Amino acid sequence: MTIHKTDEALGFLPLPGDNGKPITVVGTDAIRDSFDQTCLDQAVNSRMAPGVTDVILNPDGHAGYGAPVGCVMVSPTHIYPGPVGVDIKCSMSLLQLDIPEDAIVDKATRRALINAIVERTPTGAGRGQRSVKKARRVDQVLGTRAVTEGAVADVCEALGIPPEWASRCEDSTHHGHDGTYDALRTRLDWILAQGRIRNFADKIGQLGSYGGGNHFGECEITRITDRPWARDTAKSFGLQDGKVSFLSHCGSRGFGNLLAQGQFKDLENKFRTWSTPFPAGDKQLVYAPLGTPEADAYLDDMALGANFATVNHLLINALVLEAFQEVLPGAKGQLVYFISHNIAREEIVDGRKSWVHRKGATRAIPAGHFSLADTPFASTGHPILLPGNPRDGSVVMVAKAGAERTAWSVNHGAGRRMGRKHAARTLDQKAVDADFDANDILSNCRKYPIDEAPDAYKDFPEVLRSVESAGLAETVAKLQARFVIKD
Ligand code: 5GP
Ligand code: MN
Ligand code: MN
Known part of the structure; x- marks a missing residue:
């Protein structure tokens, strides 16, 4: 399988038998060499799957669940739960604080900040509000409203989230398949009656927490690109040069995971009952044609998980702000944006209403696009958090x-270069920790998780070169890490 190069950082992967629109591949020569065979096979399998009209493979692409992590899959007629993934609406959010970088130079202040944050927002698989002292306790009644309605004003208010942050979300609420909250309420009642969400109260108690693995909170210094257009855009995003900001990565925790796993199982069983073949024989590519009860059920479950992730992120940001204010009294903070990289959205692609599945991919819509008309970002394009x-x-x-060429999408990060076991085998713990010391980056972990080391990921500058050279997006600001909170 050969990727044909059309430009410095653009190419395509033809389909078997030259059968339809080829897969668009974003990446320089070095990036093109980084895709392993499984990743390319998965890209072709997802492109050839029923109802799929377009697939884009981004520079952060690597093998995933059915489809590569780091791809976009477009279908006007079908919904694919696998490519949305087990962590429904895994997302990034960025909080800009008004604290000058000098205020966190000394290690003791940063240690105090780490402690104040981990007392409020737990990390680690299965951990939730009860695991830490200063979490916000969310009861089942409020939690039920959060997952069925998302970040509506009174849910935000009850949780101490500034309600204006809702306008800084890619989507602040998700509705059921028929556009109503009632559909979600009915679906949730059914799911709970089936016993699908083991210990619902406990899952609700995970609102305001990061979870384990690759999820993180990271304290940054915002450095705005030194060009007039970038300074203007950064200003309207609310970014402040040389000041502290905080980047968060997490999703829908155990709740989203159980919803996704339940869907995979349901659809797999239906395929078997109906003797429908899995696309390319891969059960991870199960699908539902839109308009069927199966598609409706999936869209409702995805919305429930997505609402959890939205409220989870907003609550984390409110708690992080509170932690900064405890250590540095008087600090102010404003949410810059909240944007997902594991979600399917209905959008217009090539003039046609389609479901755009972003599987480790980020929406990238520029200034003047109709879909941003009612948002604070109509004249700039929305922030892309990478x-x-x-x-x-x-x-x-x-x-x-240029992002029109890639279904209004870019990558979602650097992307893994090594699997977790490979990283643990080849990287050296002492060297990883020394790297953090040399860059004066603190962490809550005594030893940095080796499978999360920077070198376990692809070359980020090369990934960014790919995005910029392909004409998809440009850099408004760099974020320089000062401490990392991981599991
Ligand atoms: P995901 O796990 O959602 O597929 O990956 C998100 C991206 O986050 C990865 O591709 C990687 O580039 C990035 N990433 C992972 N860990 C960290 C971290 O600790 N700090 C920062 N800044 N980025 C990270
Ligand atoms: Mn993620
Ligand atoms: Mn995730």
């Missing part, structure tokens, strides 16, 4: 018109 790694930094980008 984590890289703590050592090489992360960025805030903004889309350019």
